[in-house]
Every structure is written in structure tokens, then in C-alpha cells.
Amino acid sequence: MKPQKQLLRHNPPTAYGDCLRTAIAIVLDMDAADVPHFMDGAVSGDDGAAAAEAFLNARGMTAINIVCDGSRPLQAVLDSIAGTNLREMPIFLVTGTSRNGCAHVVVACNGDIVCDPSQDDSGIIGPCEDGYYWLTFFGALQATNGKAKEARDAKTARERLEAAAMLLCGDLWRLGLDRGSFYITQEDGELHVYAKDARPEVMPACAYPVEWHVAAVDVKAVETTEVAA
Incomplete structure (x- = not known):
């Protein structure tokens, strides 16, 4: 945790407070200046939250939001979280x-507000306009099942397939296939080798299925979906 004060005080339209990015920076041991100002300009709360989520997703994290009835004292809410998370004491x-x-974001841990990023220590005196306190925890993106994780998994799968293609290319060279005599493409989780010669009797080990095609080969520059030998 890196305690600090927000860089901008809320005074629209001259300036829009950056308590959200500062609070996130505090939790992630960053400087507020290194985190985008998600609420800059007259953006909606939903748009600001979406921008913050994209920032977290890029770092393998996700925001987990819990709403608590504002009729409960805030201290009772904090005590409840602390009492059920004794081992790790999450910062949220x-x-x-x-x-x-105005709406404001502070940082809490172990039953206390441990850092108020406001420049005048304005704190939290009540719930949001909707009648709820919003608690935001930070979890691993890998432990979710949303679109951001699907996109990340798809990218990871492509990167693994590309790495396997490069390894297979090197193995085929070591088997004696001439450079320029074959190329490898990636299609639907498989590697396809297009070569002038027939498939070797003993193929190198590969983590993915390999289809061999004997064809005239005109090797071009390497592209994202093609590995040239």
C-alpha cells in the first residue's frame, strides 16, 4: 500500500477529482500519476468504472464490487469484513x-479507513446517492468467467501456438529440411506444415496436432499466422 493524496480536487467543470485513480494507486503500490484519470471530464460512473476495469484487466486483475445497505453504520460494515477475513486482511x-x-473513494483494511486520498480529509460520512456503500475488492482475472478473461485466454492460446510453431520450425531444420523448403501455418489450434518433401518418418514432438501437406512452396516474409523456414 502506498498512501498518498489525490492530485486534483473535485471542482467541475474546471477540474474533476481523481480520488478513484488515487485509491487504486494506493492499493497497487503505484503513483497516482501513473494511473489514468478514469473520471476526467463529465463521464458517467459506469464509463469510469469500465475504464478502471480495463486498466485492471491489463494487469491480470478485476474489480469485485459489493453493495451494502447505507442504513447500516459504515463501521459495522468494515467490522464485518474484517471479522470474516482474519488471515489475509484484504485492502479494498x-x-x-x-x-x-460528493461521491468519494477511500481505502480500507482490517476494520478501518486506512487512507483518505482527499486533499482536505473529507472522508466518508454516508452512503452514495443510491443509498448504498460500494465496496471494491481486487481479485485475479483468471478466477472470473467474463469477456475480459476470454479475450486474455484467447491471446494466451495464440501466443502458445505461435511459440510451438517456432519450436517445430527449428526442430525440422535440425532434422535436415532445407530453409525455404517449408512453412508453417496456425489454424484452429493445429499446426499445418506445407513442404516440398514428404513428412519425415519420425516427427519432432509437438504439443499441438501437426498436419503435413506436400505442396509447392514459395516462402514469404514471416507473418503473424505463418512461420517461414
Whole structure:
């Protein structure tokens, strides 16, 4: 955790407070200046949250939001979280209404607000306009089942397939196939070798299925989906 104060005080339209990015920076041991200002300009809360989520997703994390009835004292909410998370004591965000009468984000841990990024320590004195306190925890993207994880998994799968193609290319060279005599493409989780010669009797080991095609070969520059020998 890296305690710090926000860089901008909320004074629209001259300036839009950056308590959200500062609170995230505090939790992630970053400087607020190195985190995008998600709420800059007259953006909606949903758009700002989506931008923050994209930032977290790129770092393998996701925001997990829990709403708590604002009729409960905030301290009771914090005590409940602390009492059920005794081992790891997660650091999380609390969004509510500050003494300045606007939405504000602070950082909490182990039953206390441990850092208020506001420049005047305005704190949280009540729930948000919707009547709830919003608690935001940070979890591993890998432990979710949303579109961001699907996109990440797809990218990872492509990268693994590309690496396997490069390894197979090197193995085929070592078997004696001439450079320029074959190329490898990646299609639907398989590697396809297009070569002037027949498939070797003993193929190198590969983590993916390999289809061999005897064809005239005109090797071009390497592209993202083609490995040239």
C-alpha cells in the first residue's frame, strides 16, 4: 500500500477529482500519476468504472464490487469484513458520500479507513446517492468467467501456438529440411506444415496436432499466422 493524496480536487467543470485513480494507486503500490484519470471530464460512473476495469484487466486483475445497505453504520460494515477475513486482511475501496457532499473513494483494511486520498480529509460520512456503500475488492482475472478473461485466454492460446510453431520450425531444420523448403501455418489450434518433401518418418514432438501437406512452396516474409523456414 502506498498512501498518498489525490492530485486534483473535485471542482467541475474546471477540474474533476481523481480520488478513484488515487485509491487504486494506493492499493497497487503505484503513483497516482501513473494511473489514468478514469473520471476526467463529465463521464458517467459506469464509463469510469469500465475504464478502471480495463486498466485492471491489463494487469491480470478485476474489480469485485459489493453493495451494502447505507442504513447500516459504515463501521459495522468494515467490522464485518474484517471479522470474516482474519488471515489475509484484504485492502479494498469504499465509495460513499464525503463531507463535501460528493461521491468519494477511500481505502480500507482490517476494520478501518486506512487512507483518505482527499486533499482536505473529507472522508466518508454516508452512503452514495443510491443509498448504498460500494465496496471494491481486487481479485485475479483468471478466477472470473467474463469477456475480459476470454479475450486474455484467447491471446494466451495464440501466443502458445505461435511459440510451438517456432519450436517445430527449428526442430525440422535440425532434422535436415532445407530453409525455404517449408512453412508453417496456425489454424484452429493445429499446426499445418506445407513442404516440398514428404513428412519425415519420425516427427519432432509437438504439443499441438501437426498436419503435413506436400505442396509447392514459395516462402514469404514471416507473418503473424505463418512461420517461414
